[in-house]
Amino acid sequence: MTRLALHSRLIPGTEEAYEIEHARVWPELIAVMRAAGIRDWSIWRSGRDLFHLVECDDFEAAVAQLRDEPVDQRWQQHMSRFVEGFAQNPDGLAGQSLRHVWTMSEQD
Numbered sequence: 001m002t003r004l005a006l007h008s009r010l011i012p013g014t015e016e017a018y019e020i021e022h023a024r025v026w027p028e029l030i031a032v033m034r035a036a037g038i039r040d041w042s043i044w045r046s047g048r049d050l051f052h053l054v055e056c057d058d059f060e061a062a063v064a065q066l067r068d069e070p071v072d073q074r075w076q077q078h079m080s081r082f083v084e085g086f087a088q089n090p091d092g093l094a095g096q097s098l099r100h101v102w103t104m105s106e107q108d
Helices: 015-021 027-035 059-067 070-079
Strands: 002-010 038-046 049-056 083-086
Touching: 015 038, 015 070, 027 038, 027 059, 027 070, 049 059, 059 070
Parallel strands: none
Antiparallel strands: 002 049, 002 083, 038 049
16 A cells, blocks of 8 residues: 655635535545545645645556546546646656655654
């Protein structure tokens, strides 16, 4: 299993609307995410910055599979009115994951 962090940023003034949209994410989206191997996805917000923690089997494979899913395409289009985009990291998984620095449970 892979656990990784992502960073995205909201368009100014959309913070509250973004949270409302995530109060109940479409069940059909969750189903295709699980089918793609995503086990869990959490989002934290600080101002306009969003920090995502994703647990999945293979993030790059999941992203590739979701690209062809009509429900994910509709969700991405729907959410594009709130999100400026994801921070890019050429060294990260799928070009997006943040660099992992430390995990307490992994330290002896």
